[in-house]
Amino acid sequence: MDLDDTLINRGRAVTAWVADFTADQRLSPEAAQTLTEALRERARPETFADLRAALGLVESAEELWSNYLIGMAANAVCESGTLARLDLLRAEGWSVGVLTNGPTDIQRAKLAAAGILDHVDAVCISEDVGARKPESEAFRIAASRCGFALPADAWMVGDNPVTDIAGAGAAGLRTIWISAGRGWSVPGPPPDHIAETAVDAADFLLGLPEMSR
Ligand SMILES: [Mg+2]
Known part of the structure; x- marks a missing residue:
């Protein structure tokens, strides 16, 4: 069985993480849109090096990846049953x-x-x-x-x-x-x-x- 969007709802987890991160960092709706589009299909540590540069984020790419990993895990839930x-x-x-x-x-x-x-x-x-x-x-x-x-x-x-x-x-x-x-x-x-x-x-x-x- 596949994991993302099969056993767990990855799309919903990405949306939840972007909402939390955007609020924490006081980012604009346009920045939230950039994050959502960059993370929609797949995300890797390198994705956050690009996002860091594009959005002027202060944290290192490694710190951003770690934040994302923890947030995605927190939102990784299987449908009931x-x-x-x-x-x-x-x-x-x-x-x-x-x-x-x-x-x-x-x-x-x-x-x-x-x-x-x-x-x-x-x-x-x-x-x-x-x-x-x-x-x-x-x-x-x-x-x-x-x-x-x-x-x-x-x-x-x-x-x-x-x-x-x-x-x-x-x-x-x-x-x-x-x-x-x-x-x-x-x-x-x-x-x-x-x-x-x-x-x-x-x-x-x-x-x-x-x-x-
Ligand atoms: Mg999948």
Whole structure:
């Protein structure tokens, strides 16, 4: 399973952090907009070196990254029922792993804060394992950490049509796209299933007949 905007709502956490940071630093609405746009898709320590220069911030890039990491972890929350579904999947015999792109420090902080680490069999963070989705190698490593080799009867659950769905499909996994209410409008093969949330995706997997798992 993907982490950001699949198991946790990253978009909402970014919005909350930008609001807190903007208030603390007494920044303008335009600066808040700049922060939101810079952090929308992904953020790395280097992102804050750029933002520091663009917004004239006093703190070092390292201090800003640390502030962001702590704030994002504080706002990393799973939708109600998500962790219980992970437990149910494992009780039904599934191995559940998280495969996420991003820096190890912040992804691990979010996983810990959201309580996910105690409910999965394996965690793969791109910076840590040296492969990023959509590379097949990332999926191979995640499968291996879950205790099996690809190709296998494995599913990927994620919100990103390219990194999660196309990447997993190319690696031989079946796919569930987390739509959050969006329609699928991407060229290329569609996901095997569309679910609005991670809870809905887990319920779909729990309802599969044994033979199609
Ligand atoms: Mg995601």
